[in-house]
Amino acid sequence: MSNSATQMLVAAALEFLRRHPPFDRMEAEALHYLAERLKLAYYEKDAPIASPEMGVLRNFYLLQRGKVLVRGAGEVGLIDYTTMTLSPGECFPIGAVTAQRPSTNVYTALEDVFCYELAVEDYFAVMRMSPVFNLFCTQYIATLANQSRQQLQQEFAQRAAEQQTMNSPLSSIITKEAICASPETSLREVIGIMAASHIGSIIVVDAERRPAGIFTQSDVLKRVVLPGVPLESPIASVMSPDPHTLPMASSAYDAVLAMAMHGIRHVLVIDEGGRLKGVVSERDLFALQRVGLRQIRQSIETAPDIRLLCQAASDVRRLALNMLAQGVGAEQLTQFISALNDTLTRRVIQLNLDRHDLYGIDWAWLSFGSEGRDEQTFSTDQDNGLIFVCTDIMDREQTQLRLLDFARDINADLDRVGFPLCPGKIMAGNPEWCLTVEEWEEKFLGWVRTPEPKALLNASIFFDFRPLYGQFHLAHRLRLSLLKATQENRLFLRMMAQNALSVTPPLGKIRDFVTDADPAFHGTIDLKKYGARLFVDAARVFALAAGVGATNTAQRLRLTGAAQKVSSDESAGLVESLNFIQLLRLRHQNFELEQGRAGNNRIDPDELNELDRRILKEAFRQARKLQQRLKLDFQV
């Protein structure tokens, strides 16, 4: 029966719901259905609301007023470790109600609490009626993270020149049919087609339309005219074979990354059968963008001196900002920054190679820390080293001296380009970190065998190494011997785990977050130390234990998760959480840099909007889950 009084009470519930996600975006009909069925209950301070002893719950709860304390049940000895608080607008327990199993947590009123209750039957009815609510419940955290990304996109929309979102699939970007030729077609014919259709490149495909190669306008000069190749020769003889391809489902971002990494201008899009579906050119992707990716790469790769490289370095940041504005996820963005920074570093190395004679030395430039993990943010200082081969022990000193000269010049140039010198002197120009393969191996093994605090700290920086220039196989050799050593050494892994657990997520019992006690940073959270690091450190231990060679944290989480039979949803949740924290860091750093300050990692949770605050809380909860797994696995 609908009377005016009921309407008034439903209106009151609606008014509340509309102020909180996901209800603010829920379909009107479903929202109304929900509001009509919410019953309001009160709980006095310390009164239990839901707990495992209650068995399968008959109600779903939506906190209307006050705070609710959540404690993991049954984990004796871990009491402080697993508490958190919920604020008005939050729902619980989503997992238990959806799965129709008893709650694993104890929910208690922390103060006067008013809570809406929704009968389980009605909960499922709303799930069926509302795709928004359904998605919210089933993909709890992923959805929230996306919402925030969309918000971020809106925030930056005015500043962003680019219209196309970097997440759109390539299938939606390719518009024109690609013009193709068979491998036997003569050069004369091919050049004729290109001239007639005013195109800069042509794709060579086999009988099944599978791409075999690509031939571009600039090839005409370099590969045909200058070498004097007769125009009757088949195109196959001068084309660039094995062109770079991507499946239809790849995103624009994937194409950008491929272009950045391989220095190419075109990416061929293929279907499941490997058949050509179209071509995406750099121009398609960055048509409207002021700073072109290619321009940056080109200016980096051709920069004749350090002065011009500095300009390119600032362009990298601007481009990254553009991508941030387009809603590119943190994982891709940090990888992207790393890729361009790699290019920058490589150019610095190249420029210095011209001035240093390293003939006869096998060496590789290594990066450590965040660069080694492909996780650079806007403000990153140097962490690098050199690895080299020394066949004759008598030559060692001499070889190292030559390399050190070279490395010091590079370190100084990198500093000028915008990568400040490492305050801890972790740089290739430091003799301590310019070592032969055997010396590196010995150092690493020493840290693994004797995991005293200093060794553990070093492990957390150096074990994330990645080769950047030179003989990459030297780095691979080092990786293999390291993984062999760590996999066999439980004690070391346990100590690493313990180290990773020394910092806990800043979730408060009463307040949402625990902020810094230091008066200089009052009310802030260091999202590097108390955010990203929680994931990075745990992922490293899992990777070293499982023999996973990847250094990137998201990859480590996915790969080790799969090896440990952790559900892919759970791994995805962890990666989303890490990405969200990284996104906040990037956003904050960008803001700080715009204000002319050195980018730090301190955010004030009170300044976040409600949605971001809630996702951040959820991200910290995920970090806690990850830490618990670490605890269990290594019996810390």
Add this chain to the structure above:
Amino acid sequence: MKNWLARLRGSGAAPAPVALSAVRAQTLADWQAAPPLDTRRSHYRTRYVVVDVEASGLDMKRDRLIAIGAVAVVNGRIDPADSFEVILRQEEVSTSDNILIHGIGGSAQREGTEPPDALLGFLHYCGHAPLVAYHALFDQTMIERAVREHLGVRLDACWIDLAWVLPDLFRERIDAQVMLDDWLALFDIDNIQRHNAVSDALATAMLLQAAMARATARGAKTPASFVDIEKARRWMRRSG
């Protein structure tokens, strides 16, 4: 005067009979036959009806009852479906100052429900549930007077006044007779539309929920114990 006061208290002589149509008489009889209240059941197995009225003024002798809003608290829960509101048709519209308070305009007053039907609807909604209000004397008097006038019967309900019960249960917070808004502020309860009878009743119902939880924790587990608390408190105030 004395006769009037006695009637106010609901303990005077039987009210003058009113001639009712057959349908109305039947509805009234049904209400009278509804299950009686058991004040010894626990709060959480009781249906409370929280009431708030709007009138043409604050004079309990002369002002007329304009609207009744009610929200039930059943087994400790507020269910929007179990709520009630009625506007009583007025021969004479209240003053514009008065309208500004409750927002029930002239035409709404003239187009309201015929008072006997409005009151029968209310009685049917309540059954014999204990009635709860804040500063209940006003609500009780206005409703009892209207029932007497229009239906010719005495409403002999169990009334509970939260203005007396709350300060006893939450002495650590407010140990005095205060306004409703003070309690709402204390419990951080929003009143979406102050002086709308239903909205006021909802806010008061939330206070009742808090009172039930606290009283239960103290061993005062039934409607009867609320009545006892109120009596003791009134007595204490009078003698202290």
